[in-house]
Amino acid sequence: MTILDGVEVNLTRDAISLDETYTAHNYSPLPVVAASAEGVWITDVEGRRYLDCLAAYSAVNFGHRHPEITAAAHAQLDTVTLVSRAFHSDRLGPFCAALARMCGKEMVLPMNTGAEAVESGIKVARKWGTDVKGVPANEANIVVARNNFHGRTTTIVSFSDDEAARGGFGPFTPGFRAVPFGDADAVADAIDEHTVAVLLEPIQGEAGIIVPPDDFLPRVRTLCTEHRVLMIADEIQSGLARTGRTFACDHWGVVPDVYLLGKALGGGVVPVSAVVADRDILGVLHPGEHGSTFGGNPLAAAVGSAVVGILEGGEYQARSADLGAHLHARLTALSDRGVLAVRGKGLWAGVDIDPRLGTGKQVSLRLAERGVLVKDTHGHTLRFAPPLVITRDEIDWAMDQFIEVLATG
Numbered sequence: 001m002t003i004l005d006g007v008e009v010n011l012t013r014d015a016i017s018l019d020e021t022y023t024a025h026n027y028s029p030l031p032v033v034a035a036s037a038e039g040v041w042i043t044d045v046e047g048r049r050y051l052d053c054l055a056a057y058s059a060v061n062f063g064h065r066h067p068e069i070t071a072a073a074h075a076q077l078d079t080v081t082l083v084s085r086a087f088h089s090d091r092l093g094p095f096c097a098a099l100a101r102m103c104g105k106e107m108v109l110p111m112n113t114g115a116e117a118v119e120s121g122i123k124v125a126r127k128w129g130t131d132v133k134g135v136p137a138n139e140a141n142i143v144v145a146r147n148n149f150h151g152r153t154t155t156i157v158s159f160s161d162d163e164a165a166r167g168g169f170g171p172f173t174p175g176f177r178a179v180p181f182g183d184a185d186a187v188a189d190a191i192d193e194h195t196v197a198v199l200l201e202p203i204q205g206e207a208g209i210i211v212p213p214d215d216f217l218p219r220v221r222t223l224c225t226e227h228r229v230l231m232i233a234d235e236i237q238s239g240l241a242r243t244g245r246t247f248a249c250d251h252w253g254v255v256p257d258v259y260l261l262g263k264a265l266g267g268g269v270v271p272v273s274a275v276v277a278d279r280d281i282l283g284v285l286h287p288g289e290h291g292s293t294f295g296g297n298p299l300a301a302a303v304g305s306a307v308v309g310i311l312e313g314g315e316y317q318a319r320s321a322d323l324g325a326h327l328h329a330r331l332t333a334l335s336d337r338g339v340l341a342v343r344g345k346g347l348w349a350g351v352d353i354d355p356r357l358g359t360g361k362q363v364s365l366r367l368a369e370r371g372v373l374v375k376d377t378h379g380h381t382l383r384f385a386p387p388l389v390i391t392r393d394e395i396d397w398a399m400d401q402f403i404e405v406l407a408t409g
């Protein structure tokens with residue numbers, strides 16, 4: 001409740017009511033109305049502060065309004081923001097060159113949202129299959145993992161096994177084969193002469209931060225090489241320093257043929273996504289075969305360049321590794337207080353809680369009341385993924401709140 005001109009107003013309730021009336025109900029947000037944010041902190045319309053332990057699903061890896069990223073955006077707003085790909089801009093080439101270099105690849109296909117990067121990766125793999133591998137037209141298949149999450153388009157939900165994401169949205173796109181995540185033998189069995197790609201999240205995010213067995217990604221890499229299949233790593237949530245390395249694949253020394261990037265590539269400012277691969281793969285696209293009006297626009301490119309510059313410094317990868325070890329140690333120590341399992345790497349943790357303490361959503365609500373914002377994934381799993389600028393003291397404070405919430409469950 002806030003007093004304005006002597007009158008009591010409930011800014012939170014009014015904002016939520018407006019949202020609920022005019023915004024499609026495709027989300028179920030916590031009752032927190034952000035008004036401003038800086039670093040790891042979000043301030044709501046009533047002036048309450050919350051420690052953000054979600055970081056917009058890893059889109060805000062470098063903190064809210066990182067000064068170098070916002071400076072790059074401000075400067076670009078004063079020059080040129082959009083020309084479409086009908087013309088060149090002086091920002092796109094430098095961005096793609098820097099991003100390709102960081103990925104150890106030769107070319108970049110710039111898009112906007114994560115789902116668009118995934119769609120584009122699928123199209124590139126199919127085109128590569130037809131033009132380069134010689135798979136007959138319309139015969140290509142792509143091996144994917146069960147419990148994947150790659151976005152929300154009709155093609156992407158076609159190979160999801162989340163019924164909420166699929167129900168009522170058919171007919172679906174054919175050409176996908178799902179195998180259990182982490183099972184390299186099943187990947188081997190699924191590959192045939194018409195397989196063009198294996199598409200995986202190296203660590204499954206929405207499924208609950210599921211880390212595969214150590215031999216999984218190296219074996220998938222070998223299978224893909226042996227069978228002339230593209231290994232596509234969806235690093236949209238796991239990548240760009242989230243796990244303590246630039247890419248989650250780095251933990252296993254695996255280099256995929258194609259990186260799909262998004263979320264943090266836009267610095268929490270604008271949607272920026274990309275498909276990054278060598279010339280023999282991205283070179284299959286010719287004018288008119290794929291595109292996006294906003295993909296690679298000068299504002300996005302300026303922001304993306306700032307993000308790549310930040311990542312090249314290595315500071316955030318190191319922070320995530322060091323502070324992530326602390327976060328995991330603190331969470332693991334809660335095993336006698338209702339924490340059943342802790343998974344993840346770096347500042348990314350999936351935490352299963354004892355169902356007797358409430359659902360993930362109920363625990364998230366209680367944490368929000370104590371000033372900590374997290375998001376439940378499935379049922380009884382919470383995800384801790386704070387911006388990588390979080391300090392050790394802030395982690396400790398969040399853990400103290402979590403202990404209180406578990407104790408009062």
Ligand SMILES: Cc1ncc(COP(=O)(O)O)c(C=O)c1O
Nearest residue numbers: 113114115149150151205236237
């Ligand atoms: C691994 C992965 N891929 C793709 C996406 C889709 O990204 P967007 O919501 O930007 O379309 C997400 C979003 O959570 C994701 O986690």
